[in-house]
Every structure is written in C-alpha cells, then in structure tokens.
Amino acid sequence: MxxxxxxxxxxxxxxxxxxxxxxxxxxxxxxAANGAAVALVARRHDRLAGLAQEIEKAGGRSLxxxxxxTNRADMNQAFDAAERAFGIVDILINNAGVVHAxxxxxxxxxxxxxxxxxxxxAVLFWSQEAARRMLGAEKPGAIVNIASxxxxxxxxxxxxxxxxxxxxxxxxxxxxxxxxxxRIRVNALAPxxxxxxxxxxxxxxxxxAAIKRDIPLGRFGEERDLDGALLLLASxxxxxxxxxxxxxxxxxxxxxxx
Numbered sequence: 001m002x003x004x005x006x007x008x009x010x011x012x013x014x015x016x017x018x019x020x021x022x023x024x025x026x027x028x029x030x031x032a033a034n035g036a037a038v039a040l041v042a043r044r045h046d047r048l049a050g051l052a053q054e055i056e057k058a059g060g061r062s063l064x065x066x067x068x069x070t071n072r073a074d075m076n077q078a079f080d081a082a083e084r085a086f087g088i089v090d091i092l093i094n095n096a097g098v099v100h101a102x103x104x105x106x107x108x109x110x111x112x113x114x115x116x117x118x119x120x121x122a123v124l125f126w127s128q129e130a131a132r133r134m135l136g137a138e139k140p141g142a143i144v145n146i147a148s149x150x151x152x153x154x155x156x157x158x159x160x161x162x163x164x165x166x167x168x169x170x171x172x173x174x175x176x177x178x179x180x181x182x183r184i185r186v187n188a189l190a191p192x193x194x195x196x197x198x199x200x201x202x203x204x205x206x207x208x209a210a211i212k213r214d215i216p217l218g219r220f221g222e223e224r225d226l227d228g229a230l231l232l233l234a235s236x237x238x239x240x241x242x243x244x245x246x247x248x249x250x251x252x253x254x255x256x257x258x
Contacts, residue, residue: 007231010035013086014234015078017069017126018096020047022196023146026223027093027230032060034231036091039082041065061086069096069122079129090141091234092130094123094168097146104159112160119164120171127175131184140183144233145172147190149249153256165190169245176243185242187233192249194221216251 014031018024020042032038032055040048040062048064055062063085067074082089098118100111127143134141150158151165169188176186193211195203202208203220212220229246232238247253 006237007235008035009091009231009235012036012091012234013039013082013089014091014093015039015041015082015089015130016093016095017041017067017122019051020044022198023191023194023223023226024093024095025051026226027095028062029055030227030230031091031093031234032062033058034235036234037061037063037086039063039065039078039086039089041067041069041078042096043068069126070117072125075126075129079133083133088133088137088139089130090134090139092126092141092143093230093234094126094143094145096122099158099161101157102159103157107159115160116164116167119161120167123168124171127171127186131175131179131182134184135182141185142234142238143175143179143184143186144230145186145188147172147188147245149190149192149247149253149256151190151245152247152253172245173243180242185233185238187238187241187243188245189226189229189233190245190247190249191226192221192247192252194223194226194248196223214252214255215249216255219250221248221250 014036016024016028019028019040028038028040042048045066052062052064065078065081067078098115100115123145145168147168148165150162151169154162172186172188226248229248
C-alpha cells in the first residue's frame with residue numbers, strides 16, 4: 001500500500017467547523033487537497049468565501065456555510081447544505097473554539113458558559129448530528145475532535161478552556177465506544193503551542209520564549225505539523241483507531257509530566 005493511497009479521501013465529504021482562520025482553515029485545505037469535498041463552517045462568511053474560492057482554484061470542491069456552532073438550527077442547516085451539495089458528511093472535524101484569560105476567582109458565569117458552550121457542548125451536538133446522519137445512510141465515517149494539551153495539564157488563567165478540553169477528551173472516548181459497532185470512528189487531536197496569526201505576537205514575546213524552553217523539540221509547532229495526524233485519523237490510514245487522543249506538541253506533555 002502506497003502512502004498516497006492510504007490517506008486518499010476521494011469520494012469523502014468533510015465538514016470543518018471554525019474553518020475561517022487558523023487551524024480550521026489549514027484542516028480544510030489539507031482535506032480538500034487529499035480528495036475530500038469540504039463544507040466550510042464558521043460565522044465569518046467573507047473569509048469562508050475566500051477560502052472556498054482558493055480551494056476551488058486548486059482543483060478541490062468546497063462550500064462556504066455561515067453558522068454559529070452553538071445554534072442548533074444553524075447546525076441542522078449546515079448539514080443539510082453539505083448534503084445537498086456533496087452527499088452525507090462522513091468526516092466531521094470539530095475545530096471551532098474560543099479562549100479566555102480569567103483567573104478562576106474572577107471568572108464570570110457568562111464567560112464560563114460561553115467557553116464550555118463553544119468548546120465542549122458544540123462538539124457533542126455536532127457529533128450527534130453527524131452520527132445520526134451517517135447511521136441513517138448506513139455509512140461509516142470519522143469524527144475528529146480538536147482538544148488541547150491543556151486538557152491534560154492546566155495552567156493559570158484558562159480554567160474554563162482547560163475543563164472544556166478535558167471534557168472533549170473524555171467525550172471522544174464516550175462517543176467512540178458507543179459508535180464503534182456502527183463503523184464510526186471518533187478520535188481527537190491535542191495540539192500544543194501551534195503558531196498562527198492569532199498568537200504570533202504573543203509567542204514572539206518574552207513569555208513565548210519561556211514557553212519554548214519547556215518544549216523538548218525546541219520550537220513552536222507550525223500549522224503543517226498537524227497535517228499527518230489529521231489525515232491519519234480522517235482516512236483509512238487510521239481505520240483501526242478509535243477513542244484515542246493524539247498529542248502533537250513537540251514533546252511538551254512528556255516534559256510537564258516528568
């Protein structure tokens with residue numbers, strides 16, 4: 001078996017939440033480049049439309065769908081639109097997420113619920129809907145949830161985010177064990193510090209330099225460093241994997257755990 005055949009996604013239909021920027025944008029590009037038709041979901045339609053045009057120009061197939069992941073009506077409409085354009089979604093990438101910076105004693109209830117709503121609740125709801133539709137069509141598939149190494153080791157000031165990502169890791173296991181018999185695999189990626197446009201300035205600061213010293217590989221990750229793990233979990237390359245979380249962090253978790 002050659003590698004390009006092992007990770008080939010031709011004939012597959014992917015839906016990526018949070019696809020307008022950062023890692024979500026990269027995930028969509030990689031899935032499309034490897035043959036999948038990709039439904040791009042986020043709130044910023046202008047960015048989605050631009051990405052869809054780029055994917056189409058490169059020879060791929062894509063559809064921009066404006067949706068808020070916490071809105072169940074938006075969710076249903078997004079799956080409907082993807083099905084009309086390409087067929088049943090059989091690869092779901094639960095990537096949409098938000099961050100915060102609040103010490104726990106001062107964390108407002110509204111912020112707690114906002115962070116958990118996007119980072120955890122939406123992962124459950126979108127996974128449920130994707131699974132229902134795959135089951136209805138008697139179609140196998142793959143769900144990939146984007147967790148974080150913060151789900152394993154919490155830091156100060158990100159309590160809601162860390163709790164949500166820990167929940168994603170446990171939710172991945174729960175979904176996997178219930179859906180395995182139906183040939184729907186559920187796994188998670190837990191990135192470490194990956195440099196994107198959103199955090200580039202912070203990681204270039206003195207604080208960023210201190211973080212880098214704790215990464216055994218000696219550098220921050222690049223968006224492309226997640227490509228291989230993403231394709232493994234989305235394709236037949238990972239056909240016997242379910243319920244696992246893959247850390248892509250330059251060895252940071254090992255260093256933290258000692």
